Amino acid sequence: TALIGDESDDSTEDADVPDEPIEAGLQTFTEGAPAVLGLQAQYGAETAVRRINDDGGVAGREIDLDVVNEGDEHIQNYRQFVDEGKDVTFGPISSGGHEAMVPEIEDRGVVNVATDGTVTTLYEESFPDATYSFRFQNHDVMEALAAVNQAVEVLGADSIDTYAGINPNYAFGQDEMALFSSGIEKLTGAEEVYSGFPELGADDMSAHVTEVNGTEPDVVFSSCWGGDATLLLEQAHANGMFDSTDLLVGPVLYGSANDLSADLVDGPIYSGSRNFYWDEPGTDRWTPAADLVSEVQSEYDVVPTAHFMSGYGAVTAWATAAEKAVDVLGRWPEQDEIAAILEGHGFFTPAGYHTIGADHQGYSNAHFGELAWSDEYDAAILENVSVFAPKDVSPPPGTVSGDWIDAW
Amino acid sequence: MSRARLSAENLPTSVRVVLVVLGLGVLLAVPDLARVTPLSFATIHKGLLFGLAAVGLNLLLRHTELVSFGHVAFFGTGAYGAAVLATYYEVSSGLVLLAGAVLAATAVALVVGYLVAGHLDIYFALLTLAFNQVLFAFVVQSSFFNSTDGLSVRVGVDRPSLLGLDQLLVSAGLDPVQAYNYVLYYLTVAILVVVVLVTWKLVNSPFGRALDAIGQDRTRARFIGIPVERYVWIAFTISGIYGGIAGGLFALLQLHVRPEPVLFAFVSGEILFMAILGGVGTLVGPIVGGVILVYLLDLARFYVTYYHALTGIVLLAVVYFLPEGILGSLPALGAAIERRRRDPGLVRNDVETVVTSVRRSVRRAVTTVRILVFGVN
Amino acid sequence: MSDPLLEVSNLTATVAGFEVTHGIDLEVGEGEAVALVGRNGAGKTSTFRSIMGLTPIAGGSIRFDGEELTDLRSELIPKRGIGYQPEGRDLFTGMTVEENFRLPIWTAGDARGIDDEDAVVEDVFDLFTELENRRDAEVQNLSGGQGKMTAIGRALALQPDLLILDEPLEGLAPVVVENLKSYIREIIDRDISVLVAESNASHVPEIVDRMYVIERGEIVDSGDPDDLVQDEEIQLLMQGGGT
Amino acid sequence: MFESLPYHALNGVYYGFILFMIAAGLTIVFGVLGVLNLAHGELYAFGAFVAFSIVGYLTGLVAEPTGPVTALIFGAVVLVGSLAAAAVLLPVGATLEAAFVRPIYDRDDVYQLLLTYALLLILTDVMKFVWGAKPLDVGVYDGLNAIPTTELFGIDYPTYNVVVVAVGLVVFGWLVWFFDRTKTGRIVRATAIDREMATAIGVSTDRIFTLVFAMGAFFAGFGGAMVSIGPGSAYLEMGLSPLVLSFVVIVIGGLGSLRGALVGALLVGVTTQVVTPYYSELELAVPFVLMVVVLLVRPEGLYGTWGEIE
Amino acid sequence: MLEARNLRKTFGELRATDDVSLQFGTTDGEMVFIVGPNGAGKTTLVNLLTGLLTPDQGSVVVHQDDGDGSTVEREITGLAPEKRVDAGLVRSFQIVHVFEEMTVRENLRVAVLSERGETLNVLSFDDGHDGVERTVDDLLAQFRLEDVADEVADTLPHGDRKLLDVAMSFGLEPTYLLLDEPTAGVATREKEYVIETIAEASDADDVTTVTIEHDMDIVKSYADRLVVLHEGRVFREGDPSLLETDGELRRVLLGVDE
Ligand SMILES: Nc1ncnc2c1ncn2[C@@H]1O[C@H](COP(=O)(O)OP(=O)(O)OP(=O)(O)O)[C@@H](O)[C@H]1O
Ligand SMILES: Nc1ncnc2c1ncn2[C@@H]1O[C@H](COP(=O)(O)OP(=O)(O)OP(=O)(O)O)[C@@H](O)[C@H]1O
Numbered sequence A: 001t002a003l004i005g006d007e008s009d010d011s012t013e014d015a016d017v018p019d020e021p022i023e024a025g026l027q028t029f030t031e032g033a034p035a036v037l038g039l040q041a042q043y044g045a046e047t048a049v050r051r052i053n054d055d056g057g058v059a060g061r062e063i064d065l066d067v068v069n070e071g072d073e074h075i076q077n078y079r080q081f082v083d084e085g086k087d088v089t090f091g092p093i094s095s096g097g098h099e100a101m102v103p104e105i106e107d108r109g110v111v112n113v114a115t116d117g118t119v120t121t122l123y124e125e126s127f128p129d130a131t132y133s134f135r136f137q138n139h140d141v142m143e144a145l146a147a148v149n150q151a152v153e154v155l156g157a158d159s160i161d162t163y164a165g166i167n168p169n170y171a172f173g174q175d176e177m178a179l180f181s182s183g184i185e186k187l188t189g190a191e192e193v194y195s196g197f198p199e200l201g202a203d204d205m206s207a208h209v210t211e212v213n214g215t216e217p218d219v220v221f222s223s224c225w226g227g228d229a230t231l232l233l234e235q236a237h238a239n240g241m242f243d244s245t246d247l248l249v250g251p252v253l254y255g256s257a258n259d260l261s262a263d264l265v266d267g268p269i270y271s272g273s274r275n276f277y278w279d280e281p282g283t284d285r286w287t288p289a290a291d292l293v294s295e296v297q298s299e300y301d302v303v304p305t306a307h308f309m310s311g312y313g314a315v316t317a318w319a320t321a322a323e324k325a326v327d328v329l330g331r332w333p334e335q336d337e338i339a340a341i342l343e344g345h346g347f348f349t350p351a352g353y354h355t356i357g358a359d360h361q362g363y364s365n366a367h368f369g370e371l372a373w374s375d376e377y378d379a380a381i382l383e384n385v386s387v388f389a390p391k392d393v394s395p396p397p398g399t400v401s402g403d404w405i406d407a408w
Numbered sequence B: 001m002s003r004a005r006l007s008a009e010n011l012p013t014s015v016r017v018v019l020v021v022l023g024l025g026v027l028l029a030v031p032d033l034a035r036v037t038p039l040s041f042a043t044i045h046k047g048l049l050f051g052l053a054a055v056g057l058n059l060l061l062r063h064t065e066l067v068s069f070g071h072v073a074f075f076g077t078g079a080y081g082a083a084v085l086a087t088y089y090e091v092s093s094g095l096v097l098l099a100g101a102v103l104a105a106t107a108v109a110l111v112v113g114y115l116v117a118g119h120l121d122i123y124f125a126l127l128t129l130a131f132n133q134v135l136f137a138f139v140v141q142s143s144f145f146n147s148t149d150g151l152s153v154r155v156g157v158d159r160p161s162l163l164g165l166d167q168l169l170v171s172a173g174l175d176p177v178q179a180y181n182y183v184l185y186y187l188t189v190a191i192l193v194v195v196v197l198v199t200w201k202l203v204n205s206p207f208g209r210a211l212d213a214i215g216q217d218r219t220r221a222r223f224i225g226i227p228v229e230r231y232v233w234i235a236f237t238i239s240g241i242y243g244g245i246a247g248g249l250f251a252l253l254q255l256h257v258r259p260e261p262v263l264f265a266f267v268s269g270e271i272l273f274m275a276i277l278g279g280v281g282t283l284v285g286p287i288v289g290g291v292i293l294v295y296l297l298d299l300a301r302f303y304v305t306y307y308h309a310l311t312g313i314v315l316l317a318v319v320y321f322l323p324e325g326i327l328g329s330l331p332a333l334g335a336a337i338e339r340r341r342r343d344p345g346l347v348r349n350d351v352e353t354v355v356t357s358v359r360r361s362v363r364r365a366v367t368t369v370r371i372l373v374f375g376v377n
Numbered sequence C: 001m002s003d004p005l006l007e008v009s010n011l012t013a014t015v016a017g018f019e020v021t022h023g024i025d026l027e028v029g030e031g032e033a034v035a036l037v038g039r040n041g042a043g044k045t046s047t048f049r050s051i052m053g054l055t056p057i058a059g060g061s062i063r064f065d066g067e068e069l070t071d072l073r074s075e076l077i078p079k080r081g082i083g084y085q086p087e088g089r090d091l092f093t094g095m096t097v098e099e100n101f102r103l104p105i106w107t108a109g110d111a112r113g114i115d116d117e118d119a120v121v122e123d124v125f126d127l128f129t130e131l132e133n134r135r136d137a138e139v140q141n142l143s144g145g146q147g148k149m150t151a152i153g154r155a156l157a158l159q160p161d162l163l164i165l166d167e168p169l170e171g172l173a174p175v176v177v178e179n180l181k182s183y184i185r186e187i188i189d190r191d192i193s194v195l196v197a198e199s200n201a202s203h204v205p206e207i208v209d210r211m212y213v214i215e216r217g218e219i220v221d222s223g224d225p226d227d228l229v230q231d232e233e234i235q236l237l238m239q240g241g242g243t
Numbered sequence D: 001m002f003e004s005l006p007y008h009a010l011n012g013v014y015y016g017f018i019l020f021m022i023a024a025g026l027t028i029v030f031g032v033l034g035v036l037n038l039a040h041g042e043l044y045a046f047g048a049f050v051a052f053s054i055v056g057y058l059t060g061l062v063a064e065p066t067g068p069v070t071a072l073i074f075g076a077v078v079l080v081g082s083l084a085a086a087a088v089l090l091p092v093g094a095t096l097e098a099a100f101v102r103p104i105y106d107r108d109d110v111y112q113l114l115l116t117y118a119l120l121l122i123l124t125d126v127m128k129f130v131w132g133a134k135p136l137d138v139g140v141y142d143g144l145n146a147i148p149t150t151e152l153f154g155i156d157y158p159t160y161n162v163v164v165v166a167v168g169l170v171v172f173g174w175l176v177w178f179f180d181r182t183k184t185g186r187i188v189r190a191t192a193i194d195r196e197m198a199t200a201i202g203v204s205t206d207r208i209f210t211l212v213f214a215m216g217a218f219f220a221g222f223g224g225a226m227v228s229i230g231p232g233s234a235y236l237e238m239g240l241s242p243l244v245l246s247f248v249v250i251v252i253g254g255l256g257s258l259r260g261a262l263v264g265a266l267l268v269g270v271t272t273q274v275v276t277p278y279y280s281e282l283e284l285a286v287p288f289v290l291m292v293v294v295l296l297v298r299p300e301g302l303y304g305t306w307g308e309i310e
Numbered sequence E: 001m002l003e004a005r006n007l008r009k010t011f012g013e014l015r016a017t018d019d020v021s022l023q024f025g026t027t028d029g030e031m032v033f034i035v036g037p038n039g040a041g042k043t044t045l046v047n048l049l050t051g052l053l054t055p056d057q058g059s060v061v062v063h064q065d066d067g068d069g070s071t072v073e074r075e076i077t078g079l080a081p082e083k084r085v086d087a088g089l090v091r092s093f094q095i096v097h098v099f100e101e102m103t104v105r106e107n108l109r110v111a112v113l114s115e116r117g118e119t120l121n122v123l124s125f126d127d128g129h130d131g132v133e134r135t136v137d138d139l140l141a142q143f144r145l146e147d148v149a150d151e152v153a154d155t156l157p158h159g160d161r162k163l164l165d166v167a168m169s170f171g172l173e174p175t176y177l178l179l180d181e182p183t184a185g186v187a188t189r190e191k192e193y194v195i196e197t198i199a200e201a202s203d204a205d206d207v208t209t210v211t212i213e214h215d216m217d218i219v220k221s222y223a224d225r226l227v228v229l230h231e232g233r234v235f236r237e238g239d240p241s242l243l244e245t246d247g248e249l250r251r252v253l254l255g256v257d258e
């Protein structure tokens, strides 16, 4: 309610709810290279908590949020949160970390809403019957397929004959590239001419850029993020990659919006912004977004990115579900009761309407647009933003992504 | 490289017996201690496992005087050994998983050990590091090992069984998660005790002495007829086996194995530091070092913003004030405290010593910078 | 005799917490050659290292050329004019024989007033002709005796006023021993003083004017070497049967 | 498929020189002080962060390059800024040596490892405190590439890379000259070999060690500055992988050999860059495989002189 | 019998060992002394014989009793040092090599344990072998090291370290013992003691000893046979009396012109 800037509804006022604040824990990357994403998630979660508390809390209970660096210790962090008596936990960013955590979450039974942690097969195959573990972020197929659609939209299916990829060399990057490949081949019949995987956090990608230059693909796909995204753009420009290709599509390039510069975004570069782009619908028409942007600007001096919404949305998903549960039960719910409500739960954020599917992952609109520069915000912006509905870019819950794409 | 002589062994037997009993008592009481204090049971458990690996590493470090920067390779191999059995072969017996872990680690240690045994000093250190990283790179790239996402150590969603003991506790009314963790913990303690005893026997045997000889002067060792490479190989393998046991248990504790926490070379460094922190010249020091360093690395972030620095400062303090590591310095520390109890005036001297040494190091630094910047002496 | 060049009084040195010399008194006059003779472990090396500031001094004083050395930073001691050949070889490996000779000139040459570096180096090679064709060999590849010569040569290159030699004859072939003996006699004539340690008394009378006998960290006797070496009690001591 | 090979090789040379600059500092500190400085990577990161502040400030004073002349001025300013950033590391290194490292030279080297690891952790947080937790970018890469070198050489290649190679060559030349030709350099080497005997011929070892550590810090910082004015940015954990790669480089080359460090760096750089585009999955493993192979064939590295005997 | 056949070793331009053929142990318990100027190639020869260096050319051969009275040749040129120890070939070092952090007793113990093939034993304690301890005690007594038996080797004075090095070699019960300047730096009395001990052992156990020595007095009184090396070659071989009679030898070795 307060979270989207609506007027509040006070039906939980006389429910039987304890006084003490809700103890919540968030693990995210608070420092180093991945902090580009992690801090946004932290800002998002903090903003949501601030707004909830200003509005009187969840059924009258304020939220106390502890933030900890996720590092490589995801299970350990979750355990510690549970040992400390947290009522709910959020995070992490890392997909592998999230995958490792799920069974632990199921064992411990304290609800965790992952901010990010996208692994395609996670809820599709590995844990189709999860109870306590959720993910606010969309099904990760979304962003790769949004990139496919965007490429087709920009160049037209007929003019895409070849494509290439430069993706970070770990599970996420490999999955994204595989999804993009099957999608683009399905839609355009294009042929892959090069696919390179620089190390995550690489200090040089020129080898891959050089290869791209040599093969002159029509489209280049890159799921590089954070410092990798910046590095890719810098070296792409320096080595004249945009003379050799017509289009670069990258689902998470915009995650580095605040770390790019005017000359880096120059060129046929399109980026996704997952389920949230702050200026879509435009801040001039949609006040919740306008309020949010100005709040984030004054509080953190950045423009919010999709990962901001990951943090914001994860907290909101849980808080609105808890509030709904109090509504229904007339008392503070148990973990399994909140979990039950979160399944199929729908709620609003300034990004619009979201649902958590029966498969425990989020479904919402995907955004994609052309990278541009804004002196006003001193950050990258997206222009000509396309919005893809969940049903166009994600398989319905219960369907395995590969099968779904094959059926296109 | 000169290693200090075994200071802990200068303790009178009675004191040592008391310490051993005390240590065992604390170990056995950890689950209860963790319940009544804010100490984290899981973290201590993890610390003990890394400590166990560090005991193995210390076998090389203390006796053959070889610094390994790649010890986590065996820890990781052990962990992955268990995970592969669980994921692909649906093995649900904890003991079989552990056996698989040991087997896998032994195989890798045999190969790596054979190739590194002839090398010395930093060459040895970096070769072990290199093998470690090659292994890491291999696992990260391999879809069989599910690359960076890692493998689960469960069959479906079920935890491995621990000889049915966990079930016994569950039927006695304990929560299954807790039951599993308790049984696993006491299994760890039992294994730890056995490993420590075995190590003790090993290092006090003629073979242990031969390893010392190799560590102190390889050339001489060769010329009194010790087949140096072969013995280093054997010691290396034994130390790898310890790592494998620890890794296997870690897999059972964590129930999910990912490459970074169990195979990345920096973790090797951490295992090395655990051994040094606890006391290279002692048998169980590495275990103490393991618990403390793991605790700092995992949990300091929950309490302070500058948690790296906190860990760093603790380590600095050990370097300067406990020159033989935590356990290694206990005898000296004990004697010093005893002296101070008799003569409290000494404490003031201590304070003065610390103050002057700090002042001196500041002065040194300032002078140095002054010389550097202004070129005056 | 005027003031001695080196005056060690009541010197007590500690190594690793143990007192290894107890109240050593010894003097070396200008242009005098003095030996410190004693069994293995008697404390010869420790005394020398104390003089060079390498072994901590627990008590006593060391005066050189009228100046107290005990408070001096150890790197200043060679600059005052003491050249030291340690017991082990302690050469600068990875560098050539010639570089080993030049190094002390670079570090202390100014303080010693050396202006013709090359001449000094050639002087040293003239003494140890065996080294001439190993001039550019890296010192770790030298034979035992060649290494010893290089170590002595390095001490000489400093053009010291006092040359401290710790068992210089060990491992040298007889012909080199003879050369070195005559060289020592020669430099004494040039008013350079020499202090040598020997665990073997046999060569001592030929080299030095005076000798001290050291036993268990204490000076037990001193005097004319010819007399002392004949002295039965001293012989007994040297052979380990004494006190 | 292989038509880009020359470019990859060229990239490898550039990457090799980056590695060399980082490894050079590590190898001289290790060679002389006998301390394997695990905090070396943090000093490198420190250089990158300082470069962000100093170069960022300096380039704020000159106009963005528009023509060849302004580009050259811009380039000169950036280089001077990087040098200044590295120079900040001199007192930092000297202070670390004098305050922390000096008291433990006589200790077992494992304690030196522990100490430098502690310094690594502390330095990380110092940087977090001063510059924040997030990556920073100097943002002069584009401007540097505006310098018209590519026209001179007639190939389409980022100017920055050419600058790095040139600077790397200068650094290498200077180091070789310093250690092989100058008296001070040879005194430093002598001190490295036998600290006690160096004292006994009049060397102030304290001063030499401080100098060398400061030098090591300088080159680490310079490496960091060079990287961050390039496409890289400054972030907290940036020092870790260069640290490990520096180890690899100096071991492949052979300890204590600067030539070895250069050859090792170029070998690692070129191999990595040539292999990566074709076999991405080997990128991480290449340097280590290379090292294993080299050491199994030549246990002392390519130019190593370390013997076990005597 | 231990035999060097046409051994050659070059270091760059330098021929440190140049076509050296020698036999040691032609008689039982023979004491051979190798003398020569510094840098003549003495240590290099011993290194070649014991496997610290491999020759560029030539071979090292031991003649072993095969039980029924006849001898068999066994070439050991490429054999690892520790295997040569098994074959009875033991050495000491010109620059002392002992186990620095062990006590004198422990040093000797390791040597004796190794000699008895016990070093792979993990079931007993290292000091749990009576026979070994007795041998160690004997060695301590023999080399007059009892007083420092429990001192750590690296705190020993130089001379005692030298003695320890030699004592360890004896602990290995060698057939051929190669000693590189065992008496250098040892004080007068101990010097004689060391050489006396070597002589006794060589007599009693028929150990063939090959000793590098610069002290001609010792050589004269103990040598059964003399080998003079000069510039890498065998310059003279024969009776120690050569030292008195051979003018050219005296010039090269002692620097006396007659
Ligand atoms: N690191 C050490 N720790 C303890 N004691 C030591 C140490 N170094 C030397 N000592 C002792 O100091 C005493 C004197 O030794 P020093 O080396 O001065 O004798 P020395 O007369 O030079 O003998 P040598 O003729 O064998 O060279 C010896 O008893 C020795 O045991
Ligand atoms: N590893 C090496 N590299 C190069 N030259 C070497 C090497 N080892 C020895 N030499 C040279 O070979 C020659 C013979 O050396 P060796 O050590 O055998 O002499 P030595 O007869 O034992 O002399 P000394 O009596 O001085 O010990 C010397 O000139 C020496 O410099």
Ligand SMILES: [Mg+2]
Pocket (backbone or CB within 6 Å): C044, C045, C046, C087, C166, E157, E158
């Ligand atoms: Mg001595």
Ligand SMILES: [Mg+2]
Pocket (backbone or CB within 6 Å): C143, C144, C145, E042, E043, E044, E094, E180
């Ligand atoms: Mg020799």
